[in-house]
Amino acid sequence: MREKIYLGLVHYPVYNRNQETVATSVTNFDIHDISRSCKTYDVKGYHIITPVDAQVELTSRVIGYWKDGFGGNFNKDREEAFSSTYVTESIEKAVEEIEKAEGKKPVIVTTSARVYDNSISYEDMSEKIYNDDNVYLLLFGTGHGLVDEIMDSCTHILDPIRGKTKYNHLSVRSAVAIILDRLLGEK
Numbered sequence: 001m002r003e004k005i006y007l008g009l010v011h012y013p014v015y016n017r018n019q020e021t022v023a024t025s026v027t028n029f030d031i032h033d034i035s036r037s038c039k040t041y042d043v044k045g046y047h048i049i050t051p052v053d054a055q056v057e058l059t060s061r062v063i064g065y066w067k068d069g070f071g072g073n074f075n076k077d078r079e080e081a082f083s084s085t086y087v088t089e090s091i092e093k094a095v096e097e098i099e100k101a102e103g104k105k106p107v108i109v110t111t112s113a114r115v116y117d118n119s120i121s122y123e124d125m126s127e128k129i130y131n132d133d134n135v136y137l138l139l140f141g142t143g144h145g146l147v148d149e150i151m152d153s154c155t156h157i158l159d160p161i162r163g164k165t166k167y168n169h170l171s172v173r174s175a176v177a178i179i180l181d182r183l184l185g186e187k
Helices: 028-040 053-067 070-074 076-084 091-102 122-131 148-153 172-184
Strands: 005-010 045-049 085-088 107-111 136-141 156-158
Touching: 005 028, 005 091, 005 172, 028 045, 028 053, 028 076, 028 085, 028 172, 045 091, 053 070, 053 076, 053 085, 070 076, 076 085, 085 091, 091 136, 107 148, 122 156, 122 172, 136 172
Parallel strands: 005 045, 005 136, 045 085, 107 136, 107 156
Antiparallel strands: none
């Protein structure tokens, strides 16, 4: 059931380059570009997940500007893209909000640049999305990825995106666009 897909961009808990658990900064590019990708692929809700009060406030102002403020009146396409973008304080809170809206907990699917025992191909995950009645929450980590506890608690981890070189460090907004197309794009 494609219409029950949600996306979470996690800013905490994630690792930094030293494998320390940190909160990363919300970026304006990620707010805008991922909102547009989510609307393009009919994602029901995009949750920007950060517990940092100053980032919650700033991100809420940016979203409000495009949903309800001058920006939305000026650019209706951007207003539409932001119509299902939210700031959420934690993964748990996002799950609660989705469960309240849908009447059941979402199946959590994460992404990584590494292969795990429960990794799943895009083709197999797309089949699940289109052929069952589950609600799905796709989690994307910022920084150097989601902490192990989150990775261990998810149902599926998507196979890594691989280019033709050893370099493997896409921006999260590029990874989101590629993965949404692989899972939800035209068949």
